[in-house]
Amino acid sequence: MEFGLWQVWEAGWVTAILRGASITILVGLVSMTAGLVIGVVCGLIKWARIFPLSLLVDAYTSLVRGVPELLIIYLLFFSSVEFVTKVVTAFGYAGVAESGYAFVIAVIAIGAISGAYSTEVVRGALGAIPDGHIEAARALGLSGGRIFRRIIAPQMLRIAVPGINNVWQTTIKDTALVSVVGLQELMRISFIGANSTRHPFIFYLIAAVVYLVITLVSQTGFDGIERLLRLRTRK
């Protein structure tokens, strides 16, 4: 039996795959935003060495970056699933909350992971700002908040762009892992398609191509941003 792209199209899998891809992108974007917030806060703490907090941040980043993502996802999923099921059934939403719940777990897990990597990027970018700039601002009598807004943040953002690009690429690839907890994103849809049609090759190949398109498009976008930033830099 021949089973190719046409059959995938005819059986209506294309809309399912596109829906999966949009959920993948959504999870990626939300997690990345959460990760960036975590990254800026933790990066500042790590860079400024605010004593008790910096220890916590160190523990967080080295744990998350050293332990497999899959294990972190299992931890979050298994540790909360019982609790959430209880709460949800108590309020009478047993069936409704299933998919929303997987989404929340996915965002928490991927956000925590991308936050740990963003922290390192932000800290590195902060470290690359010349001390003289900050000293000069302080000598001019600018307040701490103002120094951050006017001197530190703009420079940090510019230096951090290539690193943020890397974190984004890793984040979008990590979203494939949350398929194990049942979120219907691109990987999960491909898995379902592969199992129900018994043609795994074509479905995983499509998934690979879609992921490749997502990463290539965002790479082009980041290249554009970097070019823009370079143009604005004074020589």
Added chain:
Amino acid sequence: MIDLIQLAVPVLLKGLWVTAVLTFISVLIGFNLGLGLALMRLSSNRFLSGFAKYYSNVFRGTPLLVQIFLFYYGLGQLSLIKDNAVLWWLISDGARCAVLALALNTAAYTSEILRGGLMSVPVGLVEAAQACGMSRMLRFRRIEFPLAIRQALPAYGNELILVVKGTSLASTITVLEITGYAKRLMSQTFAIFEIFAIAGVLYLVINLLLIGIIRAIERFLMRHETSSVRYLAAPQPNRSTVGS
């Protein structure tokens, strides 16, 4: 608690062995493939460098999980593979398939790291070696490779940790390594945090060990400037008051 440790630790240690073997074989294959790809990428042959570039973009642009599933579930479906005894042997087993995917995946990242290292070798040194009449092979072995690897080693250390973490995906294709056993124990005992802590510690031990090995190699390669480096590294100025 004691019971739990008695139950979980031996099981997870069994997994540790599998994780270590998967990592070792994948890195062994992946490093050599990556070196080959880096050389192809830098060669003046348009076809070779184009192939290496696309290879690295495809493998770095798709999730490892997709690659593993494509190899394990997808390739087994093709009659070309089914009829070939060697390929079928490679694909039919979860562990071999995971090693295949991991090795091909890390080869892509390794090739980028090594390419950066090779490109950082000063042209003058290569020209000097040429002027001394060294053959191409000798030049690579004595001049380019040692300098490139010295440059690339810190980044390669990070890649090794990514491979260790990547082996956890083998658990999705029936290979029981640390994560696979941990998942099973989590659903058997419901002691989620304890199991996670033990498994996490095992991963951290592997990673620390790898970092230690990389540092030792780095020290060995940098032995010509060991004593001076320590004095050159001035203490960082304190800037704790700004930006908080």
